[in-house]
Amino acid sequence: MLIGCQNADHPTEEEHLCVCACVYRESEDEYSDDDDMSWKVRRSAAKCLEAIVSTRHDMLPEFYKTVSPALIARFKEREENVKSDIFHAYIALLKQTRPVIVAGADSMEEEEGPLNMLQNQVADVVRAIHRQLREKSIKTRQGCFSLLTELVLVLPGALDQHLASIMPGIQYSLSDKNSSSNMKIDTLSFLNTLLANHSPSVFHPHIKMLVPPIVNAVADPFYKITSEALLVTQQLVKVLRPLDSKSAFDYKPYVKSLYSCTVKRLKAADIDQEEEGFPILASFLRKNQRALKLSTLQCLDVVVRNYSGAINASMLSDVMKEMPPLINENDLHISQLSLNLLTSISRSHKQAMSSIQAEILPQILVLVQSPLLQGGALNAVLDFFRALITLNLPKLGFRDLLSKLITPVYDTRLSSGPIHRQAYHSIARCVAALTEMSPLEASNVVAQFISDIKNPKSTELIVLFSLLALGEIGKNIDLSPHRDIQNVILDCFSSLNEEVKSAASFALGNVSVGNLPKFLPFVLQEIENQPKRQYLLLHSLKEIINCESSSQTGVEILKSYVQTIWTMLFHNCECPEEGTRNVVSECMGKLTLVDPHTLIASLQQHLSDPSPLARSTVVTAIKFTISDQPQPIDPLLKSCIGDFLRTLQDEDLTVRRVALVTFNSAAHNKPSLIRDLLETVLPHLYNETKVRKELIREVEMGPFKHTLDDGLDIRKAAFECMYTLLDSCLDRLDIFEFLNHVEDGLKDHYDIKMLTYLMLVRLSHLCPSAVLQRLDRLVEPIRATCTTKVKAHSVKQEYEKQEELKRSALRAVVALLNIPDSDKSPQMNDFMSHIKATPELAVMYDTIQKDALSSGQETMAMDTS
Incomplete structure (x- = not known):
């Protein structure tokens, strides 16, 4: 359809108006000629508009002025396939509006912004679509619900004033005996989205109509319908009795039917063979499905935290047995959720923790030594130790746990060899968490670390760890009673070991946080008087500012020093x-x-x-x-x-x-x-x-x-x-202007080529139509990369860089070939023939293609679960 356009990359306003006219049809009168072949023109025009809308994000306001009204007017299209394409084109328009809202909602507040323009057209959309929700054609109804779902996601609350028009169609699709399973699933999915994105009060006049078909759907023999219906029921409960507002709505007449249908499904023998859920949930933790493990751990944690009175130690025993294999560095997210669950159990069921020392604690101590431990997983470890120390379990007191944590640092005879440097930071934070919960032990522990730093016989690693531990402890405990602590730390600035100097800088900054009025003037004075140590002292100051600016109390304390620090x-x-x-x-x-x-x-x-x-x-x-x-x-x-x-x-x-x-x-x-x-x-x-x-x-x-x-x-x-x-x-x-510079980057230095290949993969997913139009021009620099040979006598590094560059280029090729119709490009086909004829490239391409396929399948499986 764009053949007649003067510039296919950048269609003018007049040109896309012509396409709109093809969709709209000159006459508003319905046609009746059975041999009328103009539907082909309208269908092509709809597809063409979808392509334009999908690639020209910058023209959204113009689309809402011209394209949107034309599409809405043709929702009444007689030919089913044409109508489906018109729906798809309008859904594409809505999808192009979503990123704008996500990325910058403030930019959508203009009077002429796409969001407000869409808001003004909602009534027209509903008027054009509500009758079709009761048509016999399942394809038409599915298209209507898909469009309305996207509308609600783009514009939450959009249908507040139009539920009376839509509800009969929902009831029809759920109650009609001729509705397919997919039709019912799509209807329930839309209803779930509708309930979640509108105010509960707007549904109250329609509850009497909604509840019976939902109850029937929960009882449906097809499990997918039951599953969707239960999700709707979950939202419906929030609508019936919203917790965040006072509502006069009488929800009581509907509670019994919703409760009965839900309990019936819970008791069904084909769904769950036991009313005792913990053994079943524990068995899920052994399954080789990551998504199932994650969901199970989250479920168990919620149950333990909220229903502790209904749980006993024997019920938790099966769960505790499954914990050790879940705690390791191979999957930090699963480890994090496992530790969260253990922390919840320790706070409400002390007796269930009696078995922790044999198998679970050793796994946690190994995880603490991992160089990968950070973020949420590390915080989960700290929370666990804080909870564990309060239980006063035999052989798991403060000194016992402290010894277990620091043994890898102090005992150099361990068969496993020295631990990774990153582990010193994690162990130091764990020691600080224990000390924070045991204030009576703090003074002796700090004195020991200071002694280790001053001891000339201490190894550099022990000094390094002691400095990190002092810093972590000093964040929350005032260490000023140890009068020489700042000078002991400052002396470490003269160490020949860069890691020790960095740890000393960290320690001085964090110890200062514990008593800012005492330590901050000292740090500022040292910055002015010690130019050779300025870099390290500035890092100490950075630690102080970072810690104090993160809390309101710290900000108030810091304010009195702001001008002095600023001038310095x-x-x-x-x-x-x-x-x-x-x-x-x-x-x-x-x-x-x-x-x-x-x-x-x-x-x-x-x-x-x-x-x-x-x-x-x-x-x-x-x-x-x-x-x-x-x-x-x-x-x-x-x-x-x-x-x-x-x-x-x-x-x-x-x-x-x-x-x-x-x-x-x-x-x-x-x-x-x-x-x-x-x-x-x-x-x-x-x-x-x-x-x-x-x-x-x-x-x-x-x-x-x-x-x-x-x-x-x-x-x-x-x-x-x-x-x-x-x-x-x-x-x-402007994607086409953007692609011009991507094309230049494909011919640039190694580092930039690597970046632009990544961009090309992203663009292939985000803007396939635009990339397709430039495909022939993009292939040439990719071919140049893949055919370039490293000069003879080059060093090994040059060969490795060239190999990695080829792999990146071929990843881009795989992404480009996933674009529909990319196989029609002569240049791409010629290049693929070259790849297949070159054994080295062929093997590399096949490997990358398999990796991309398996990665895509794994993502799809995770999304589905």
Whole structure:
């Protein structure tokens, strides 16, 4: 259909209006000619509109003015297949609206924004569709429910005023004897979405009509219908008696029927052979299905926490037996949920924990030594130890557990050999958790760690661990009674071991948090007086600011020191060492969160500083004010971030590079900050993707000449921004302009090629139609990568890099071939023939294709479960 368009990549308004007209049909009168073949035109037009809508996110407002009304008007289409395609086209329009809302809801609040335009058309959609919900055609009804489901997901609450029109259709599909199983499942699925995304009160006038067919569906012999109906029942209970509002609705007449049908399913012999659920749930933990294990652990945890009175130790014994194999580094999420369950059991059923020492605790201690332990899994370990120490179980007191934890650090004769460095951090946090729960033991433990640091016979690893442990303990306990602690830690700054120095910096900062009035002035004084130790001392200051700015109490304490710290930081913002400047920037950014209005204004003033080092420090500081969680600073940040991003036009290369890094952070963590600026920022971003010959130079190293590209880092930063924008701001991108720069990146340096191949895989999933139009041009640089041979006598690293580059290119090829109709490209077919004729490439391609297939199947299985 786009053959007649002047520019298929960018159809003009007039051109897509012509396509709309084909769908709309010139006459509003219904036609009756059985031989009428114009349905083919209308069907082609609908498919064409779906393709345009799917690829041109930037034209959404225009689509809602022209395409949407034309499609709504043709919901009455007589030909069933054409009607299905029209529904699909409208669903595509709704799906293109969803990313806009997810990525930046604030941008949708404009009067002419797609969201408001859709809101104004909801009545037209319902008017055009409600009668068709009672048609005999199952395909038509399924299309209607699919469209309404997408509408509700895009616009929650959209059908508040239209339920009276829709309810008869729902009742019809659930009650009609001729409805297929899939029809009932689709209806129940829509009803579930409808109930979850609207106010409970709007359903109260319709409850009498809704409950009987839902009760019948719960009793349906087909388990999939029963399952969907039970999900609807779950939502219906919340509607009948909403807990978050006072409702005068009389729910009592409906409780008995809902309760009876649910209990009947629970008692059914073909569903569950035992009313005793714990042995069955325990058996699920042995199944080789990850999703089932995750759901079972979550279920058990909820039951243990909420129904402890109905559970006894014997019921938990089967569950406890299944715990040891679940706790290991191979699956930290399962380990985390297992530890959460054990923590819940320890808090409500102490007697069930008597068997923990034999098998479960050794597994936990092994997990603590894993270099992979972090985040939620590590926090679950800490919570477990906090709960365990309060039980006062035999041989599991404070000293017993402390000994078990630190033995791998202090006993060098262990057959397993030295533990990973990361484990020292995890063990230190576990020791601090135990100490926090045993304050009477704290003084002696801290004294022992200080003694170990001072002892000249202590190994560097023991000193390292002791410093980390002091830091973790000092966060929550005031260690100032140990009068020489700051000097003992400071002496470690002179160590020849970099890890010990870093641990000392960490310890000084965190010990200071325990008593800020005593320790912070000492740290600030040392920063001014000890220039050689400045980098480490700034890291200590960073630890202080990070810890204190995360709590309201800490912020209040820190406020009295803000101006002193701020002045000191600006004294060091022009340090020639980039590492020191980065620490200064992080301190500035985190401190800005304490007093945003004053400190952001100060940062803005320094954007015009004559020193490029100072400008780069200030721009980097803004990066550290951005987080992925809502912050009070966000409105202020949104109003001023454009000033900081104007440094993308700075004359200094380093300033432009850090501006890109800051932009990338905003796009990744909080895209709403930069969405409205993209129109002005993107040209400067794309400008930095170009290779600049003036930044390429040759250096002589002995008899050899090496080429250095000083613009490589900034190009990498630019392409990293582009990759981020695909996830967060896709709807604001001109995909064809974007693809132009991706195409250039495929011919660039190794690092950039790797990035652009990743982008190509993402684009193949997100914008297949647009990529398909550029396929012939994209194949050529991919072919060049796969056919390039490493020069003779090259080092092993060059061969490995080239092999990895080929693998990345072939992953992109697999993704491209998954796009419908990609096999019709002559260039792609020719390239595939070359791959199959080259044994090395053929083997590599087959392996990658199998990996992609198995990965896709695994994802699908997880989604289904």
